[in-house]
Amino acid sequence: MAEPNLKLHVAVFPWLALGHMIPYLQLSKLIARKGHTVSFISTARNISRLPNISSDLSVNFVSLPLSHNVDHLPENAEATTDVPGTHIAYLKKAFDGLSEAFSEFLEASKPNWIVYDILHHWVPPIAEKLSVRRAIFCTFNAASIVIISGPASVMIHGHDPRKTAEDLTVPPPWVLFETNIVYRLFEARRIVEYPTAAVEGLSFGVVGASVGISCGRRQSDSLEISRNERDGLFMSASVADRLLWKKKERSTETMLHLSKRLQDHYADGFIEFLENPRAGVYSK
CATH class of the missing domain: 3.40.50.2000 (Glycogen Phosphorylase B;)
Known part of the structure; x- marks a missing residue:
């Protein structure tokens, strides 16, 4: 104590x-x-x-x-x-x-x-x-660090086999289980073009895996809106779904409380x- x-x-x-x-x-x-x-x-x-x-x-x-x-x-x-x-x-x-x-x-x-x-x-x-x-x-949450940084051999020695944007859209070789926590193509392209973008908290392909979500941001305002995979622009159908979901947010109050x-x-x-x-x- x-x-x-x-x-x-x-x-x-x-x-x-x-x-x-x-x-x-x-x-x-x-x-x-x-x-x-x-x-x-x-x-x-x-x-x-x-x-x-x-x-x-x-x-x-x-x-x-x-x-x-x-x-x-x-x-x-x-x-x-x-x-x-x-x-x-x-x-x-x-x-x-x-x-x-x-x-x-x-x-x-x-x-x-x-x-x-x-x-x-x-x-x-x-x-x-x-x-x-x-x-x-x-x-960054743990899932983010695993995808971005990897094991010590990658973090310290720079032995990252991922060289292209496409390489970042699939689980890295050191992740030995199935997961869909990966970069979208437009996010991966930004990182390849501008490596410093990796530390700016780019979100991943699963709601809840976004950087900082456990640090005070309300999840009821954090539902992911789908983007076009190539250019990153928001898709109209996804925006409509977001508006419909907003009407149901009261049902999430228990989850938010937890x-x-x-x-x-x-x-x-x-x-x-x-x-x-x-x-x-x-x-x-």
Whole structure:
């Protein structure tokens, strides 16, 4: 059990995409509801895009200055929504420039934990140097990671046999069971053309396998609308089906309630780990 009356200061630092920032904000609120203080780190423009936080929650926004002196990065671009897929690499370059400001914040504020995202390769060495415990909150679910990343031989050594868009529309060779959780052709083409698109939370071919669905997004508003496999455009018949389904959403209230209970259960377990890391294994 955690120490009674233990109050933590937890810093959270999502990638510069709304599909990452919103789940991190949801996690921040859950942590704050347990009586802890949260520092939510991002850039000024991104912070202004986020919904307001109840004044009774101790969630403080920390703005880091993102450089706009990166070639090919549009003016005032601070999130993936501000740039085309071809320019995400330039946003990442600007993002890497936040490391010094982040280090200064961490040294000055001395949080108990830093919860960071998958692209923050420079966070672990900074946190280790300053003796700040760290944890990754990944907005990708397990099925997504298996399809995108694969085993260690693929993730670390780059031995991915998939070379074409068509290769991504079937289960990878390391998945030894039947599954229809795969990329659609238009999604796969985007990844092949712009590899950085893979981390932007592309959804897969099954409802419920979308990135971040367990992080606070209401499933009643998340029914998938079918797209044309070649160009990704929505199909009129699928839109009509979506409207008909919307009328029946009351029947899903029990399912949503159970989903919320599971979400709270997982979040409580994570927060308990932050409160008492000696009960488990943490990355320090």
